[in-house]
Amino acid sequence: MVLGKILGVLGDIAPRPIFFIHGELDDTVPVAHAYSLLEASNNPLNQLWLIPDVGHVEAYTTYPEEYMSRVTAFFDDALR
Numbered sequence: 001m002v003l004g005k006i007l008g009v010l011g012d013i014a015p016r017p018i019f020f021i022h023g024e025l026d027d028t029v030p031v032a033h034a035y036s037l038l039e040a041s042n043n044p045l046n047q048l049w050l051i052p053d054v055g056h057v058e059a060y061t062t063y064p065e066e067y068m069s070r071v072t073a074f075f076d077d078a079l080r
Contacts, residue, residue, distance in 0.1 A: 003033055007040040017045035019074040021067075023054030047074060 010018075018041055022034035031050070038048045049070055051059055060067045 003036065007036060010037060010040045011042050013041065014043045015045070017043060017047070017074075017078045019071065019078075020046065020048045021051070021059050021070075022048070023051045023056060023058055025052075025054055026056040028056040045078070 018037075020034050020038055022029070022031060024031055034048055034050065038046055049059075051063065054062050
């Protein structure tokens with residue numbers, strides 16, 4: 001299982017922060033995976049943006065301005 005392998009090494013990325021973006025209507029990757037990844041990463045600097053009315057990889061196409069704003073803000077904070 002791919003998720004299991006990712007969960008096993010995710011904590012090694014710290015202290016670098018991760019920005020998880022997940023659509024709640026995703027029918028390819030369960031929303032529970034986003035929560036599992038966030039928890040396994042064990043880094044208080046990580047962020048999760050859950051988008052209620054978005055499916056798999058639809059965040060940018062559905063909310064391009066908010067997507068760019070959130071991603072830019074994340075990188076601005078992370079690269080200080």
